[in-house]
Amino acid sequence: MTENLTVDFVSSISEVSAEEWDALFPIPYPFIRHAFFDALERGGSIGALSGWVPRYGLVYQRTQLIAAIPWFLKSHSYGEYFFDWAFAEAYERYNLDYYPKLVCAIPFTPSSGARLGLAAGWKAEQVLPTIEKKLDELAIAYGVSNCQCLYLEDDLKGEFIQRGWWQRDDVQFQWLNHDYSSFDDFLAQLTSRKRKQIRKERHAVIAQGVEVRVLLGGELDRQFWLEFAQLYQLTYLKRSGHHGYLTPDSFMRLGEALADSIMVTAAFCEQKMVAAALYFYSDNTLYGRYWGCQQEFDFLHFETCYYAGIEFCIERGLSFFDAGAQGEHKLKRGFEPIVRHGVYRFTESPLTPAIEGFCTRERQMLAQYRAQAEQQLPFRKS
Template sequence: MSEPATSTITVEACHSLSDIPRETWERLAGTDNPFLRYEFFEALENARCTREETGWKPCHLVFRLAGEIAGVAPAYLKSHSMGEYVFDWAWADAYQRYGLDYYPKLLIAVPFTPSQGPRLLFDSQLRDALDARAIHDLLDTLIARLGAHSWHLLFPNAEDQRLLHHEEQLHRIGCQFHWHNRGYGCFDDFLGELTSRKRKSIRKERRQVAEQGITFTRFHGRDIPGHVLAAFYVFYQATYLKRGQRPYLTQPFFEQIREKLPDHLHIVMAIKDGEMIASALFLSGGNTLYGRYWGCLEEYNHLHFETCYYQGIELAIERSLQTFDAGAQGEHKLVRGFEPVLTHSWHGIAHPAFHDAIDVFTREEAEQVLGYYEDAKTALPFRQNDQQNDGA
């Protein structure tokens, strides 16, 4: 049997998740990944986090093969570049200097979530019928219909990367740090894999948190009391307000996640003298723990590392999760056993001259990121890594 011709494949934009049948979305997205659940995007819309007024106009994509829905993708028509974690501010500034509009742009991504995962939620027949050129052509044609000037697909998983890969298209890479569970039964098992100096450093940090009289309680799903969720939201807001920003998410969003996706939701609360002083929120799915939000009202020594990283590692071990993705930033994770991981994004720029200029930029950037990635691997705190470096 011959494969369907790509001319029978179409893509359209829906400006509300409700325009896509729930059962269709679930058939294509599955239910393991919390960031792809229908309920997650529904909560974002219902809690008014993703709407035109916030610069996140829903524009979810529906792909049809011979007239039948064979794929979907979470997407938004954006009027700014906030909350994306793949930074294109310089591109927008360059457009402005030449008197051109950079926005609106079509963003294919999970809002406010720099975590890798499926983005093109295709059934096997559609995936087999497409190649990179066809995908890029479909999206290029779509942005022209939408009046957008570019499209951006962020943090795809390996399967989507294989489908998107094309030497002539704009491809960016980045570097994050993830923790991997190698069959640890407890936190000390993990520490046992580190060099003596790093092991002592982490134990010292944890001890200093305890010496400040701080303890931790974990809550899960619908067992999270209302006053705990409300306290978390105060801490979450504080993280943004300290930077002079408004938080992206509303308290009703978190309340809906607790009710609709309870199996995925975890909160770690730091307590001192009977008072809640800091908190971190995690989502779990499949084999991965995702560290998403944290906040405190008052600074304590090493409290951030303990609440966001060490408590997260313990939670991942406790639940036999293989990976802990603690978010987009930074090198301080490296010395705590988080390993460098490359991330990817793909971009379609309608303006020919800017496409060529950005192509040069992305290729030069990729060389720098790959160099950083290789250097980071040599700085890992594991005993085996130390032995390899000594023998080099």
């Protein structure tokens, strides 16, 4: 069955039709959809100027597309969130080139989900050898130091590890819906002190004259996206000194193409939008992604980025709320520590043994950190 397999690495998602690509990913994970990559490409958020150069892997058996996987040639480590700066610095100290590298990931999206799409009847183990062989050719052609697959699903992680890739872990914080009937039902499961604190924070937002509205993708027009992009860029400029990863044009395109998967919590003061958080959602998960504000209001970030999202999950019956990377402050608000994974394969160098050992020690350290974080959760003891 694995005879006559070939792999093409193409530089644009437009080189495969949306119907063919999406058929390989028959799951409601919004970030793997053809339209998501297309919006980033056409909007100028990914490409040569951004340091995210697409190399989508397309596996064919003769003329039939039977697998797809999104790879990017990277000249930096920004927008990945599975931080590898220590590796890059070590390479620099040894006068070795860490970049470019090949990364299988969803740009600017630290969220676990499907990375390898397969046609019916095919398994990862049948196509990975062919993909790896082509990766080896690309690595030689571009002088790549390593290949990474980030925030991948557990089954695919296991297949990569069996093939000798090294595992790294990351701890994120995810809210779980334990069949809550309302936000108050959720609060009732917290300790009295934490429950009072959250209510105080929510009331403080209202007392400042701020109204938070939940808007679905179909309600968002061009003017909204222009204002949201401005808030997003202003916030990144204050925090990081640049305008953020996504362009206004990409936001416009995402709003049009993925309207059925978008929710926004927008904050208004005196009828003017002063802050907003952009979410995507599937049939069981809410994904908190991008945030922007014009001016500071006490606790508004918590309201728009966490509490309103929790309410949305409860009302919609969504099981999970993935609020993004980092943020220990999420623990106090009921987000539980969970482990995410990445896998790595390095071209042989003097640093290879040290990096392999680092990955092992890091996983052990993060397991301890997760156990300690669980002790900080605000839930009442049963």
